Amino acid sequence: MSHFVRGMFCRVCGKRYPISPINFCTEDFGPLEVDYDYDKLQGDLTRQTIATRAWNMWRYRELLPLEDEPRVGLAVGGTPLIRADRLAEALGVRRLWIKNDAVNYPTLSFKDRVVAVALSKAREFGMSTVGCASTGNLANSVAAQAAAAGLETFILVPADLERTKIFGTAVYGAKVIGLKGTYDEVNRVCTQIALKYGWGFVNVNLRPFYAEGSKTMGFEIAEELGWRFPQHVVCPMAGGALIGKIYKAFRELHLLGLVDAPLSTRMYGAQASGCNPISACVKVGRERHKPVKQPNTICKSLAIGDPADGYFAAKLIRETGGWADDATDEEIVEGMLLLARTEGIFAETAGGVTVAVARKLIEQGRIPRNEEIVLCITGNGLKTQDAVFDALESPPVIAPTLAAFEEFVGLRSSVVQPAPALA
Amino acid sequence: MAILVEIPPPLREAAGGNVHIQVTGTTVGEALTDLIRQHPALGTKLFDNGQLRPYINVFVNDEDIRYLEELQTPIQDGTTIALIPAVAGG
Numbered sequence: 056m057s058h059f060v061r062g063m064f065c066r067v068c069g070k071r072y073p074i075s076p077i078n079f080c081t082e083d084f085g086p087l088e089v090d091y092d093y094d095k096l097q098g099d100l101t102r103q104t105i106a107t108r109a110w111n112m113w114r115y116r117e118l119l120p121l122e123d124e125p126r127v128g129l130a131v132g133g134t135p136l137i138r139a140d141r142l143a144e145a146l147g148v149r150r151l152w153i154k155n156d157a158v159n160y161p162t163l164s165f166k167d168r169v170v171a172v173a174l175s176k177a178r179e180f181g182m183s184t185v186g187c188a189s190t191g192n193l194a195n196s197v198a199a200q201a202a203a204a205g206l207e208t209f210i211l212v213p214a215d216l217e218r219t220k221i222f223g224t225a226v227y228g229a230k231v232i233g234l235k236g237t238y239d240e241v242n243r244v245c246t247q248i249a250l251k252y253g254w255g256f257v258n259v260n261l262r263p264f265y266a267e268g269s270k271t272m273g274f275e276i277a278e279e280l281g282w283r284f285p286q287h288v289v290c291p292m293a294g295g296a297l298i299g300k301i302y303k304a305f306r307e308l309h310l311l312g313l314v315d316a317p318l319s320t321r322m323y324g325a326q327a328s329g330c331n332p333i334s335a336c337v338k339v340g341r342e343r344h345k346p347v348k349q350p351n352t353i354c355k356s357l358a359i360g361d362p363a364d365g366y367f368a369a370k371l372i373r374e375t376g377g378w379a380d381d382a383t384d385e386e387i388v389e390g391m392l393l394l395a396r397t398e399g400i401f402a403e404t405a406g407g408v409t410v411a412v413a414r415k416l417i418e419q420g421r422i423p424r425n426e427e428i429v430l431c432i433t434g435n436g437l438k439t440q441d442a443v444f445d446a447l448e449s450p451p452v453i454a455p456t457l458a459a460f461e462e463f464v465g466l467r468s469s470v471v472q473p474a475p476a477l478a
Numbered sequence: 479m480a481i482l483v484e485i486p487p488p489l490r491e492a493a494g495g496n497v498h499i500q501v502t503g504t505t506v507g508e509a510l511t512d513l514i515r516q517h518p519a520l521g522t523k524l525f526d527n528g529q530l531r532p533y534i535n536v537f538v539n540d541e542d543i544r545y546l547e548e549l550q551t552p553i554q555d556g557t558t559i560a561l562i563p564a565v566a567g568g
Contacts, residue, residue, distance in 0.1 A: 067533070077488075251489075
């Protein structure tokens with residue numbers, strides 16, 4: 056629980072709001088952000104306190120916007136930060152880490168973090184029905200965690216989503232509705248439902264709280280590095296909130312003295328070429344992104360044509376001295392295979408995007424080869440198997456005999472090999 | 479037939495409590511100008527220095543005007559214009 060939340064403020068005009076299920080300013084429609092009393096928090100949250108707590112996202116609970124103890128998603132987070140030497144060698148860099156949220160609990164994506172906060176908050180607000188607009192991972196997580204919390208769910212998705220992601224939502228008993236349109240159209244309908252009926256949509260009227268959950272990925276990265284910041288972070292971008300929240304987490308750790316060194320991390324954003332409003336905005340030097348009406352990419356989890364945090368993500372990337380780029384479908388598959396074959400991590404298409412874009416940024420010289428880099432892997436490849444299906448050869452089928460095996464692998468069965476000596 | 483602007487709940491106080499407001503005009507821009515003429519309190523909420531604010535999306539018969547002709551998008555009798563907050567999703 057946090058006694059350090061002061062309310063919310065508008066990121067555009069600064070107008071203050073008390074905590075309630077609203078996501079935008081009534082003066083200018085700017086996004087609302089949770090405000091903490093960092094002065095009061097000074098000295099209250101220490102490395103020692105954190106070290107006594109379980110290895111999950113709630114070990115940083117003072118910096119999450121709940122009034123009471125968390126009620127949903129108690130075991131979420133605490134994913135591994137892996138030293139990725141083999142991938143580093145393939146990319147030609149010295150020190151590379153992977154923050155692996157592909158193994159997050161319970162639904163194998165970073166969305167478990169945001170949903171744990173959003174649904175805990177929904178319970179605090181006394182809501183009994185929750186929902187979301189989703190490109191898949193969020194749907195899975197809301198459905199699973201709402202089932203465990205006994206909440207009713209309505210989940211709206213673009214109808215052309217991967218089957219695995221639709222089944223992986225329906226299995227939890229959620230009411231899943233496919234809309235014949237893009238994610239942005241689904242999102243607009245959810246906004247209209249939330250405004251008209253007041254239901255708790257995790258990424259609409261619960262969004263200020265929901266998005267704070269993403270900070271825990273940043274807290275964990277710094278703690279796993281021994282309370283340090285990496286020099287470079289590459290992060291996939293859909294709505295553009297995660298990259299900003301990871302950086303906000305770093306800023307908070309510095310502000311509270313949990314990390315001593317100054318914060319000079321550069322943030323890099325990764326998108327798919329078939330839906331690249333933010334990376335295009337960074338590359339051409341526009342202040343605001345141009346929305347993409349009809350995304351066309353195998354990376355459906357990042358297919359948000361009009362990202363709510365696009366402006367802030369592009370601004371952060373510019374201000375930290377980072378950059379953004381995007382990857383074609385072919386490059387995405389190559390990225391997925393490279394990650395799987397060097398580090399044994401099967402990430403979903405968004406992971407392929409992150410690896411492929413990191414490779415580009417390194418080759419362009421935008422990320423130096425001799426500095427420390429963290430790649431954020433946000434979802435699991437088992438959910439997007441169709442993307443790599445065509446790139447893999449089917450396994451050969453042979454007769455169930457030793458002779459057939461020897462013939463297949465080119466061993467000569469007539470040569471008698473001496474039996475190995477038993478130890 | 480008329481041109482109707484749908485007012486979302488957070489804007490209704492500034493719009494005299496109305497859910498729908500009938501306006502005149504041949505483009506979205508003219509329709510919004512007429513809306514603000516009727517309810518001046520909506521002016522600064524929708525526009526900043528003559529520019530539509532970035533976090534409000536305007537839809538003409540469910541189509542985002544940024545994919546049409548922005549404020550120059552032509553409208554006619556029977557058109558419904560919806561004003562929808564943009565900060566959602568992701």
